[in-house]
Amino acid sequence: MSTADYKTMTTAQIREDFLSFFESKGCKLYPSSSLVPDDPSLLLTNAGMNQFKEYYQGIKTMAEIGACSCQKCLRTNDIDNIGDATHLSFFEMLGNFSFGGYSKADAIAWAYDFITNPDHLGLPPERLYMTVFEDDDEAIELWHEQGVPYDHISRLGADDNFWAAGPTGPCGPCSEIYFDQGEEFGCGKPTCGPGCDDCNRFLEFWNLVFTQYDRQEDGSMPELPHRNIDTGMGLERIAAIMQHKSTNYDGDLLQSLIGVGVRLSGHAYGDNPSADRSLRIVADHARAVTFMIGDGILPSNEGRGYVLRRLLRRAVYHGRLLGIEGAFLSEYIGEVVRLMGDTYPEIQENRALIEGIVHAEEERFISTLDAGEKNLLDELHALEAGAQLSGEVAFRLHDTYGFPIDLTREICATSGHEVDMDAFNREMEAQRERARANANRDAWGAANDVWVALSDSYPATEFCGYDTNELDGAKVLALVSDSQVVDGASVGEEVSVVLDRTPFYAEMGGQVGDTGVLEGIGGAFKIEVRDTKLHAGGIVAHEGVVVQGTVGPGALCVAAIDVHRRELIRRNHTATHLLDAALKRVLGEHISQAGSLVAPDRLRFDFTHFEAVTAAELAEIEKLVNEEIFAAEPIVTQIMGIEEAKASGAVALFGEKYGDVVRVVSTGESDMPFSRELCGGTHAHSTAELGLFKIISESSVGSNARRIEAVTSEGALAYISERLTLLDEVATRLKCRPEDAPARVDALHDQARTAEKKLHEALTGANSGGIEEALASAIKLADYDCVVVRRDGLDAKGLREVWDAIRDKATGPIACVLATKTPEGKVALLAAADNKAVDAGFAAGKLIKELAGYVGGRGGGRPNMAQAGGANAQGIDEALAAARSALTQDC
Structure with a gap:
């Protein structure tokens, strides 16, 4: 059978032609949705129909007769098979859909037209075979009406040709389209045909699902109110066919990525089956990692982040098997962006972020590999030929070095050993049991905590500090000393005081707790409050020392905060909001707050970012914040519902839980303020109160996280004064004027460099x-x-x-x-x-x-x-x- 009996098309041409074809039929073109699905039941987007789920359910209706898309998808349920000729983790799925808008007959007719029409794919009809559900006579006749001979149509059972959402619910028959690759790919058996498990002669490339029934608990299947069409054609698979190749990895996109590995490793593709598998794995995983980070997924030890980290680490390991030393995946990322960035601009826009995060992860995992692999190889050298590696050793590698079990298994397999997975799984379950026991102990410990007991007796402390600095008539509800409720406290004793209401802000959201004074009515007692903490049930503890008299439950007092200290804290808290907004403008929308400290003398702000912030970027960030300060914008606080707040563009802290009603703090009164965040802290009344904002340091605080420390108002003046004093001291020691100090240092540096050169x-x-x-x-x-x-x-x-x-x-x-x-x-x-x-x-x-x-x-x-x-x-x-x-x- 000739391989030259149809034309050749690139992946990009196929993608464009498919979407244009179905747009011409009246289908609305939908862009690919994110790999992070809106559907909470899904970890990752794994099919073209995911974004249309609400249309299938009838929650939404579509004005057009149908939809079409090219959806980026990710599946890792068969990760161990990725690297063979077929399986991929990331792939593109071409699809056309209908929610009662066009019929099953239309779907079949359009599919046949697209694949056989010379203006489109133009595949030879004699090389096409269709399968249908065994009872779907309608589909057989519809295919036959298009000119498909009966002997090119096969009936298959429910395992192959019937789709169901679950035991109950929408379901319906499928019809799959196969391409005959030729006798040389066949098994030679008389029974060989589409669906044959013994060979690759018949390659399935398009599945048409006709969701027309609603299966009930009793097994009956009444018709749905309208019939749905859900088709999926793997772009990589049809690209291989249209490029006269036999596997997914032979198409132009993946061959380009495999070429990166060939160049980096020196291994020619096709010379060695083991090296070929590693080349395919790295190519596939590198593309998947690029798209995952481009959609906002970051490496972690759970959920989507764990899938990302696992793929990335597997790619690094197989790069090492190929002999590629050091961090190398940025080479692949650049090629992915070159090949696919025009179609998926998010990877082009986030390229720097993707490369930075991947490089950081590579460096960390290379260290893990070095330590873990050395230990593993030592264990393997001590084993007899063919002996199992104990599950206990595999677990220790996992637990101590973070060495993935799938990599342990792969390394063992290359040395002719297996891992005792039963023992490994027992160790993992024992660890989970220990974690559950610890969690239970922690829960019981919390239940016996004095603050939990107090929260059962008293409501949350009412905070009045937004509008007042001093509160008259606050009532002492309870006293705590040495983790015990006490009846009273006298001069010199340290005590935590619970009031019914307070102007003191308890440490929360990065803002430090207030200090001040609790003074009994008539001078009965005086407590210097040194900190304010929030405990279970919203109970606020005023921690301090009694300096006058004796205090007991029921006493009334004047609660007064240290106003000057609070004002400094307010300014620095407002500065963190301005800094967050400026970081997003200068570094990108990937910036997310990862922690903060708002103190009277300084502020500290941690944020997600993959590399050090440059001096020029820091200067621009500082400039933007100071422009807002000099503009004297009012700080506007609004109370609104959480959904209204989100709709207004208010920034929420990642991972933070909010109630139904929230405080929204904005800079300025316009509809598009410089900063708008959900925040329960205290703030300046105007940006002008900050006076001046000065960044004093920028540093790393872990994986893909950076830290900026800064000062405002009095802190900024103190910082500048200190620096000017240091400059004067340096100038004095250099025996020059302060403005001449840099030139004098340069001269001394040149002298030292000349001496070093001679040495x-x-x-x-x-x-x-x-x-x-x-x-x-x-x-x-x-x-x-x-x-x-x-x-x-x-x-x-x-x-x-x-x-x-x-x-x-x-x-x-x-x-x-x-x-x-x-x-x-x-x-x-x-x-x-x-x-x-x-x-x-x-x-x-x-x-x-x-x-x-x-x-x-x-x-x-x-x-x-x-x-x-x-x-x-x-x-x-x-x-x-x-x-x-x-x-x-x-x-």
Whole structure:
């Protein structure tokens, strides 16, 4: 059967042609929905019909006769099979849909027209086969009316050709379209045909589902009020067919991604089945990871984030199997964006975010792999051939190193071992039981907590501090000391006081608790409040020390906060809102608050971001905040329903739970304020009260999270005054005016650099005595000489320069092993050789890996040059001794 009897089309051409075809039939084109579905019953979008669920249910109606889409999908239920010729984690699903708008006959007629019409796919009719549900005579006749011979139509059972939403509910027959790839793909059995499990001759590429029944609990299936059409054609599969290929991975998009792996690894695709599988896995997973992060999914240890992390780590591991060292997935991300960014602009717009998060995850997992793989390989070396790895060991790797069990199984399989999964699962269940027991203990501990008991006796403390700083007649409800309710407290005793109402703000949402004074009526007592905490049931505790008199339950007092301190806190809290808004404007909408501290002297703001914020970005952020301050915008607080607040664009904290009624704090009174957030904290009355905003630091606080610390008003003045004083001191020591200090520092730096250069040349130059001495001390091997020497004070670049000098000065085949303790106290190792020394057996990459452990590091490279770094400078001499021993033994 000829492979040239139909035309060739690219993936992009097929996608565009399909959507245009069904638009011409009156179907509305819907853009792909996010991989994060609106449907809470789904973890990830896994089918084209997901976004149309409400139309199927009749909750929504569609004005058009139907819909069409190209939906990005992700499925990982068969992740172990991904990498074969068929399975993918991420794929694109072409689909056309109807919710009573067009008929089953239309769907079949249009499908046949699209696949056979020379203006579209133009596939040869004789190579097309259809399957229908065994009782669906209607579908058989509809296909036959299009010209399909009866002998190209097969009846299959419910397992293959009947779709159901569940045991009850919408369901209906399916009709699948197959392409005959030719006898050479067949099993040769007389029974071979569409649906054959023994070969790949008949390739299914389009499924038409006719959802027309509503299955009842008694098994009866009355007709739905209207018949639905739900079709799905895998774009990768039809692309392979239209490009005269036989598998999903042979189409243009995935072949381009596989080509990245070929280039990075040096493995030719098609030469080695094991390497081919890894090339396919990395290509597939890299595309999936790109799209997941592009839709806002971030790596984590649960839910969608866990799926993302698992795919990413599996890709990294298979990259390592291919011999790709270090972080490499950004190469794939760039290719995914190049191939698909025009169709899916979200990956183009978020490319920097995607690459940053992936790179950070790669670096962390590479460290995990190094530690876990070493332990695993040690365990495998101790096993007899074919023996199982114990489940306890596999669990320890999982629990201690975070080493994924599926990677443990893959590594074991490559060494001819299996994992005792029964024992592993027992260990996992035991861990879950321990966690449940701890949770129960924690719950009982909380139940016995004094504050929980108080919350059963008293309502939540009423907060009056938005409108007043001092409250007269607050009633003492209870006193707590040393986690016990007490009847009273006297001078010198520390105590927590519960009032019925208070102007004191309890620490919450990052804002620190208020301080101040509780003073009994008539001077009966006085308590200095040093902090205010929120406890179970909304009970507020005023923590302080009694400085006058005696206090007991039932007493009345004046509750007065430290007004000046509160005003500073208000300003800094408003500044966090302005900072959040500015970060989103400068860095992007991926910014989300990950924690904060609002204190009187400073503010701290943690946010999701994948890389350090540049000086220019920080300057722009600072500028935007100060512009709002100088504009003297009023701070407007509104009380509204949660849905109304969200509709107004108010920013909610990720993971925060809100009641039905919320406070919305906005900068300015316009419909489009600079900042609008849901917030229960206290704020300035006008942005002008902040005076000045100054960022004092930016740093990392963990995986994909950054921290900015800043000051406002009095804090900003104190910070600037301190910096000016430091500048004056520096200028005095440099014996120059403050404005001349930078130039004076530059001059001193140039002098130091000149001195360093002279020293560097003395250590590395070809004409230095050190090079002559090194060559004279070289180990004389059979076919080449090898210089093994230590040169402290250099960096890795300096070691390469030493090698260049040695190679240029040598008169015969030469190699070297060089080491240095860098000026920063770290270790750099270099092994290098000319071509003749390599031909004689010198292997730099192998040798450097053996030496890296002595200095507490790792490294690698090619046979002619390899490098390593480490932190243990005390191991340098031992590493060089090991190098000498290895070289002489090999000789």
